[in-house]
Amino acid sequence: GALVYQYPRRTICKSGTSMRMECQAVGFQATSVAWYRQSPQKTFELIALSTVNSAIKYEQNFTQEKFPISHPNLSFSSMTVLNAYLEDRGLYLCGARVGTGGDTQYFGPGTRLLVL
Template sequence: SAVISQKPSRDICQRGTSLTIQCQVDSQVTMMFWYRQQPGQSLTLIATANQGSEATYESGFVIDKFPISRPNLTFSTLTVSNMSPEDSSIYLCSASHGFRTDTQYFGPGTRLTVL
């Protein structure tokens, strides 16, 4: 298993600013993922982060808006850049031990409100 923590747990930000969300895993993992979840909605994958390579972004998400770092096997960051109210959401980090998708372990999420 893996225990995932995220910082911050919530934040209120002003339009035009940027926020970096940190994701820490208690063990080394192969794959890390970043999701967005609107309250009461499903999860939408933003990108997949592998250590030592650039993140792979899903359709509708771009690196300039959501830059991701993956400096080692236990840590990743997601930055939400030049924020607008439409970016208000819950951002979730998850991790998996295998290249073939098996169990994904999720963090508690970061609730972001953009004014």
């Protein structure tokens, strides 16, 4: 079956430091990977969408300078939160799809980021 792993599951970083999180698709090739942030204040936000053979597209209020993403192959993606501050706290979810349209988006368990 299709599985998505995320690492680490939980991390704590000091304010102003950076942390990197990873997303691994197992059992399928992900032609697109979407990164989301889930927080109590702003519920479920799409950060960026990375698709094969296309530039990574960031949503409003999210930038490559703050959330650089790497998507080197069809099974792996990583995202870094640079200069993390309190408002960056939340659960970062990775969603991967095989194709487009009606294809299911499979989510990883998330990386929970705490900022001190």
